[in-house]
Amino acid sequence: SAVISQKPSRDICQRGTSLTIQCQVDSQVTMMFWYRQQPGQSLTLIATANQGSEATYESGFVIDKFPISRPNLTFSTLTVSNMSPEDSSIYLCSTEGGKGAFYGYTFGSGTRLTVV
């Protein structure tokens, strides 16, 4: 099953700045997904990233705010642009993968972002 390395694990950023989050997968995968988890909340899909094409964004998320790169089949980045305190969340990347006998989706350990 795919193993995802995500960094940074956490950051504290000034409002108005941008942060780029990286995810590296230990195997080639077709699709990668980016989620946001607001404090005490569930996970909400931001966008789906395929290699070689524009990311597909979910309702309420736009490319100017959350630009995504997918330069190859093992790597993706999400940028949180022009940050405000409302962007303080955990951001997680995901891809297809399994654990033991089950196949589903595997997640990175997340990036805990605090905007001050």
Add this chain to the structure above:
Amino acid sequence: GQQLNQSPQSMFIQEGEDVSMNCTSSSIFNTWLWYKQDPGEGPVLLIALYKAGELTSNGRLTAQFGITRKDSFLNISASIPSDVGIYFCAGQPFQGAQKLVFGQGTRLTINP
């Protein structure tokens, strides 16, 4: 869009007790997944269900995919301290859609 209603939102139990939580939806799902999230970590897959009516176990965990394809439950037997965490159900809405919809989560607290 599709939504998953997960209950209960939180549970406070004694060590050794059994736990049950469920997710329901007004929409049909093709796959149900159950995850556990520990503080500072991403969700970890516990059980995956692929067919309506399927009952699957993973150690002390048992989960079922409802026959109507609109619900699923997760049971944990004989809880232990390391079961503490937040449990999420997640569904894959329809064939070919590779994104997940998540429930609101169940926070499990265990009193020793």
